Amino acid sequence: MNWLYSRKLKMKERILTGDRPTGPLHLGHFVGSLQQRVTLQHSHDQTILVADLQALTDNGQNPQKISDNILNVVADYLAVGIDPEKTTICLQSALPALSELTMYYSNLVSIARLERNPTVKNEIHYRGFGKTIPAGFLTYPISQAADITAFRATQVPVGDDQLPMIEQTNEIVRRFNSVVHDQVLCECRAMLSHFPRLPGIDGKAKMSKSLGTAISLGATANEIRKAVKAMYTDPNHLRIDDPGQTEGNVVFTYLDAFHPDKTFVEELKAHYRRGGLGDGKTKQILEDCLQSMLDPIRAERERLLADKAMLIEVLRAGTEKANTVSQGVLLDVKRALGIALF
Numbered sequence: 605m606n607w608l609y610s611r612k613l614k615m616k617e618r619i620l621t622g623d624r625p626t627g628p629l630h631l632g633h634f635v636g637s638l639q640q641r642v643t644l645q646h647s648h649d650q651t652i653l654v655a656d657l658q659a660l661t662d663n664g665q666n667p668q669k670i671s672d673n674i675l676n677v678v679a680d681y682l683a684v685g686i687d688p689e690k691t692t693i694c695l696q697s698a699l700p701a702l703s704e705l706t707m708y709y710s711n712l713v714s715i716a717r718l719e720r721n722p723t724v725k726n727e728i729h730y731r732g733f734g735k736t737i738p739a740g741f742l743t744y745p746i747s748q749a750a751d752i753t754a755f756r757a758t759q760v761p762v763g764d765d766q767l768p769m770i771e772q773t774n775e776i777v778r779r780f781n782s783v784v785h786d787q788v789l790c791e792c793r794a795m796l797s798h799f800p801r802l803p804g805i806d807g808k809a810k811m812s813k814s815l816g817t818a819i820s821l822g823a824t825a826n827e828i829r830k831a832v833k834a835m836y837t838d839p840n841h842l843r844i845d846d847p848g849q850t851e852g853n854v855v856f857t858y859l860d861a862f863h864p865d866k867t868f869v870e871e872l873k874a875h876y877r878r879g880g881l882g883d884g885k886t887k888q889i890l891e892d893c894l895q896s897m898l899d900p901i902r903a904e905r906e907r908l909l910a911d912k913a914m915l916i917e918v919l920r921a922g923t924e925k926a927n928t929v930s931q932g933v934l935l936d937v938k939r940a941l942g943i944a945l946f
């Protein structure tokens with residue numbers, strides 16, 4: 605790709621987003637990002653990265669967990685309606701430009717800055733890393749900056765845990781451009797969905813694959829039932845007649861996120877607050893809602909997973925396209941640094 609062509613790409617509105625293949629995608633992804641991607645693919649030039657390199661940064665001892673989940677994530681995308689004709693779906697580890705860009709950007713970020721990143725801090729805490737934190741994990745925000753800039757993304761649909769990553773990416777972009785005295789890289793902005801942080805079924809941190817608090821898109825009817833039964837409600841709502849609290853009550857948070865009839869949910873909340881509505885009843889309403897929403901997704905997912913060759917081909921074809929774009933940006937970066945001699 606020549607310099608002029610790759611520069612022209614900057615003019616287009618482009619989206620880059622992605623997911624770590626650390627497990628099947630869940631309801632948090634669905635409201636936090638997947639639904640938005642399904643809409644955006646019609647109006648934007650969208651690339652979705654299966655971030656296996658990033659997933660390995662905190663699963664270095666267990667690569668099989670990552671390799672096992674790559675095609676699961678691709679099946680999840682297709683099952684919710686992401687169309688590979690409209691969206692480029694690609695595999696991070698098969699895009700060498702991303703690793704090369706990470707190396708160049710690493711020289712522009714201090715260890716102190718990485719340690720201050722609030723998302724990384726939080727994740728270190730939850731994963732119990734302490735001083736044993738893998739170097740790759742500490743520096744993954746830099747690799748995320750490489751992912752975003754390699755596609756000249758201007759918009760990044762994410763959950764709110766990713767806001768510090770966008771900030772760090774833009775810092776790298778400004779620093780690089782100022783070092784080379786040219787606008788080679790472009791800044792991006794986060795696009796938050798209407799539900800940027802779905803809590804886990806325990807009501808504590810965000811729903812997360814790694815924390816085991818997720819309901820996956822492929823969950824069986826029984827798994828959904830068990831998860832809803834185990835949900836955190838209002839610990840002071842002991843008798844049905846007691847007035848209950850809906851804030852921080854996971855059942856109502858999920859009803860807000862997933863129930864199609866918002867007026868009904870508001871009436872239900874008012875009833876719960878007055879008293880006379882039991883958790884068994886509200887959980888049953890939520891379970892019915894989740895079962896009917898996830899039923900067709902699970903069936904489609906199973907159908908897709910039966911054809912692994914097709915899923916691999918979707919990923920291969922998308923990665924080929926993504927390689928062309930990202931190699932062009934890498935060349936721009938090397939030229940700007942004055943090291944592209946041949």
Ligand code: ATP
Pocket residue numbers: 622623624625626632633635636637761762763764765766799800801802803804810811812813814815
């Ligand atoms: P892991 O625990 O391995 O980090 P994860 O469940 O956090 O996995 P990611 O692959 O890290 O999932 O996240 C992919 C995208 O989905 C990100 O944009 C993230 O902000 C969004 N996301 C993840 N969990 C939630 C959630 N509970 N609510 C809203 N958005 C979410």
Ligand code: MG
Pocket residue numbers: 624
């Ligand atoms: Mg995560």
